[in-house]
Amino acid sequence: MTENDNITGDENEAGPTNAGPTHSGFVALIGPTNAGKSTLLNRLVGAKVSIVSHKVQTTRAIVRGIAIHNNAQIVFMDTPGIFKPRRRLDRAMVTSAWGGAKDADLILLLIDSERGIRGDAEAILEGLKEVHQPKILVLNKIDRVRHEDLLKLTATANEAVPFERTFMVSATTGSGCGDLMDYLADKLPEGPWYYPEDQISDLPMRQLAAEITREKLFLRLHQELPYASHVETEKWEERKDGSVRIEQVIYVERDSQKKIALGKNGDAIKAISTASRKELSEILEQPVHLFLFVKVRENWGDDPERFREMGLEFPKS
Numbered sequence: 001m002t003e004n005d006n007i008t009g010d011e012n013e014a015g016p017t018n019a020g021p022t023h024s025g026f027v028a029l030i031g032p033t034n035a036g037k038s039t040l041l042n043r044l045v046g047a048k049v050s051i052v053s054h055k056v057q058t059t060r061a062i063v064r065g066i067a068i069h070n071n072a073q074i075v076f077m078d079t080p081g082i083f084k085p086r087r088r089l090d091r092a093m094v095t096s097a098w099g100g101a102k103d104a105d106l107i108l109l110l111i112d113s114e115r116g117i118r119g120d121a122e123a124i125l126e127g128l129k130e131v132h133q134p135k136i137l138v139l140n141k142i143d144r145v146r147h148e149d150l151l152k153l154t155a156t157a158n159e160a161v162p163f164e165r166t167f168m169v170s171a172t173t174g175s176g177c178g179d180l181m182d183y184l185a186d187k188l189p190e191g192p193w194y195y196p197e198d199q200i201s202d203l204p205m206r207q208l209a210a211e212i213t214r215e216k217l218f219l220r221l222h223q224e225l226p227y228a229s230h231v232e233t234e235k236w237e238e239r240k241d242g243s244v245r246i247e248q249v250i251y252v253e254r255d256s257q258k259k260i261a262l263g264k265n266g267d268a269i270k271a272i273s274t275a276s277r278k279e280l281s282e283i284l285e286q287p288v289h290l291f292l293f294v295k296v297r298e299n300w301g302d303d304p305e306r307f308r309e310m311g312l313e314f315p316k317s
């Protein structure tokens with residue numbers, strides 16, 4: 001696999017399963033941050049295409065994950081969580097999420113059932129009134145709540161916006177996900193598939209590699225640092241011995257953050273690098289030599305070039 005290849009997987013190696021017409025289409029996953037959109041996407045695609053962490057705002061740009069179910073190719077768009085934006089990057093993420101919704105054939109609103117409908121979830125329901133595609137409500141994390149609470153949530157959400165259907169799922173256990181896939185496969189319009197059968201994401205490998213390191217950074221470091229950082233893959237060199245040398249830069253905003261990213265005696269960066277290298281070797285199925293560099297770039301959050309790298313539009317103000 002090379003740096004510009006898209007991710008393929010065994011999950012999608014089968015073609016259409018019967019002689020009937022094929023279906024295909026785009027399904028946007030929207031919801032508040034931390035609702036479990038990336039976890040659900042990975043579950044439905046059957047492989048890791050979007051990074052997950054318990055911290056909010058992990059997903060920054062739209063990640064497409066492609067699943068084949070029955071005779072349908074379902075292209076999921078995992079959008080950044082929708083929340084009240086403060087920084088320029090926040091605004092770009094929220095704009096990108098709504099843009100993704102407007103480009104889709106179907107919209108899945110994912111709600112964290114444990115958290116319920118308040119704050120950002122209420123604002124999204126309000127925003128959905130302006131969106132005209134068919135909408136489906138997905139109550140996630142049902143492994144954490146009582147059935148009667150789910151019925152109350154269903155009623156509240158449907159009072160605000162008429163949903164075509166409501167599904168109750170756990171992205172973690174997979175409960176309810178099969179029914180959701182059956183429904184989507186049937187509901188998407190008839191038409192040819194958009195992507196080759198074995199493709200499971202449209203994210204180039206060098207970008208996924210940066211995302212994997214960013215996930216390890218999120219998991220390892222606390223407080224504000226993950227939000228003030230950004231990872232880019234700078235070099236990708238296939239070596240004759242079958243291994244690959246990858247160089248990545250972690251951009252932070254201040255010197256003090258660089259110290260945190262490096263950790264005492266370089267402990268933090270070593271742990272991040274080891275975890276990322278391990279996962280990349282598994283995905284690429286080849287040995288990986290990973291080199292991480294931490295650079296201070298004060299205003300990366302206002303630099304149009306960084307936004308382009310992330311696949312986000314640069315908001316003018």
Ligand SMILES: Nc1nc2c(ncn2[C@@H]2O[C@H](COP(=O)(O)OP(=O)(O)OP(=O)(O)O)[C@@H](O)[C@H]2O)c(=O)[nH]1
Binds near residue numbers: 034040144
């Ligand atoms: N118990 C439980 N936890 C879940 C479930 N789905 C997701 N989670 C957890 O919820 C947290 C957030 O999951 P993500 O998939 O990163 O959420 P997200 O909506 O993509 O978040 P953003 O990137 O902030 O928009 C993680 O700690 C997940 O492990 C579920 O069905 N049950």
